[in-house]
Amino acid sequence: MANDAAVSPKALELAVIGAGPAGLALALHAARALPRAAVTIFDARSLEVDIGRDPRTIALSLGSVLLLQRLQAWNADRAQPILEVHVSQQPPNFGALGEPALRIRASEERVAMLGAVLHYGEVVAPLQAAWLAAAELEPQRLRTRFGTPVAALKNIGEGVEIDAGIAERFDLAIVAEGGVFSDQARKAIAHDYRQTAWVGTVEIEGGAEATAFERFTRHGPVALLPLKGGDAVEGGRHRAALVWCVTADDDPVRDLDDAQRLTVLASILPAAAGRLVGVSALKHFALGLNAERTLVQGRTVRIGNAAQTLHPVAGQGLNLGLRDSFELVHALAAAPAAIDLDTVLRRLEWKRAPDRWGMIAATDFLARSFTWQLPGLGAARGLGLASLQALAPLKSAIARQMMFGTR
Secondary structure, eight states, X not given: OOOTTOOOGGGOEEEEEOOSHHHHHHHHHHHHHOTTOEEEEEESSOTTSOGGGOOOXXXXXXXXXXXXXXXXXXXXXXXXXXXXXXXXXXXXXXGGGOSOEEEEETTTTTSSOSEEEEEHHHHHHHHHHHHHHHHHXXXXXXXEEETOOOOEEEEOSSSEEEEXXXXXXXXXXXXXXXXXXXXXXXXXXXXXXXXXXXXXEEEEESSOTTEEEEEEOSSOEEEEEEOOGGGOOSTTOEEEEEEEEEESTTOSSTTOOHHHHHHHHXXXXXXXXXXXXXXXXXXXXXXXXXXXXXXXXTTEEEOGGGTEEOOGGGOOHHHHHHHHHHHHHHHHHHSOTTSOHHHHHHHHHHHHHHHHHHHHHHHHHHHHXXXXXXXXXXXXXXXXXXXXXXXXXXXXXXXXXXXXXXX
16 A cells, blocks of 8 residues: 555646746746646746836747747747857957857758847737636636735645745645845855846947857956847847846946946947946945755745846846756656655755755856956967867766756
8 A cells, every 4th residue: 555645746736926027927837747746836926017028138048938939838939049158358369369269150050040039028928818718717726816915824744834915735745936146045055245236228339249258357357148039229230138247346347427337338348248338327236145054844845036036147047947847847747646745855966966055056156256356367268268278078968057957
């Protein structure tokens, strides 16, 4: 006779807390892959809020694009494919090599794109529409609780109790509410990088419109993410999203006006990026690492920014969260009925560890390295870029890591 703790994962009561990209992707995937599971989404945001208008810019890896395509929630018309990633370092350069650069191209990796750039709302809106359509067809199994903030949750043996006005029991709660570093309660592993990210858009003449640029400077990395042609402006110019990371204690951006910021950016970025001719008003936020030691605590699983908030230097935070969501649903769907849920979750923790901790370690190392004042550090970084460019197999391995994570 089966142990009472053995529960068929396909007959679970699941609660998803947070209707951002990771939470909605998980709920939608669970609705399709676990046909007997009941899924409830909680979010403080009202359905009356037009999430599609959220202008924040995000970069998705090819793996994330494919996952959203599988869910039939991909907004291809608004997405700008990334065909090349160009990584370089601001002078002084590495000796006679001049200005070394790492160039990863989709054509060399035999893929249609390395990833894509679009606005946050253009990611969430199709996911939300697909979820609402599914919930309308199966209202008893798929429940939507927008405008319902979760005040507390508590593990209770073989389940979890959620307080969202009234106490309700679920077999498993998935927390996908993230937020930004400065607003979060500190988790088990936390580090304030004392860095600020300034974000906005720039107008460019010339340059490669489908190329994402990352430039290492002594203050921190600067990234340009190409925006869709629909965001083009007059005169053959195009727009790119800007992420400009600098030291917070001696911020070189805060006191500059728009013209001065444009001049500084033009002096920082490589010639291949084109000629910068305009910059928008910039917003800023603090940068830090804030991560749980484990994804799983009893019958509560954290994914995305709820599990780990990373520095944007590699642009992998949301991609990691989407992989968390898909791997969790896959683990539940593939588990034999005789295996108890706690064992499934322990196995998930081990399976996700290389991808998760590898990305945490890589972004943490890069973020901290910009604060180090070591002789020859710039030359060493330049040598590293030149070496990666020259070693095709290693460069391809890095490209695959960027696109799909550790598998």
